[in-house]
Amino acid sequence: MNCIHCKEEINPLRLKALPGAKTCVNCSTTGPKKGVVATFGEKDHTWNDVVFLEDDQYEKYLKQQKKVKFDKIEEVEDPTKKKFDLNNIADEEE
Numbered sequence: 001m002n003c004i005h006c007k008e009e010i011n012p013l014r015l016k017a018l019p020g021a022k023t024c025v026n027c028s029t030t031g032p033k034k035g036v037v038a039t040f041g042e043k044d045h046t047w048n049d050v051v052f053l054e055d056d057q058y059e060k061y062l063k064q065q066k067k068v069k070f071d072k073i074e075e076v077e078d079p080t081k082k083k084f085d086l087n088n089i090a091d092e093e094e
């Protein structure tokens with residue numbers, strides 16, 4: 001049997017393991033999966049579960065996470081800026 005994408009012959013061992021395979025290994029759309037822990041539900045009815053993502057979904061997830069963290073840092077840093085300002089700490093010690 002030949003791959004429906006590149007028309008190359010599918011490795012017989014692959015067909016033996018996956019009798020329904022229509023593509024060769026190189027053309028297979030199944031890539032490595034990434035797992036992330038997510039919280040579902042709301043209020044008292046929440047639970048954590050592992051969600052498996054394709055590579056492109058994981059990229060989106062990472063971008064989202066970065067954005068969320070960035071927003072949180074912005075919110076937290078502004079009111080405490082004076083407290084942790086290195087120049088102010090140095091002045092107090094003198």
Ligand SMILES: [Zn+2]
Nearest residue numbers: 003006024027
């Ligand atoms: Zn192929």
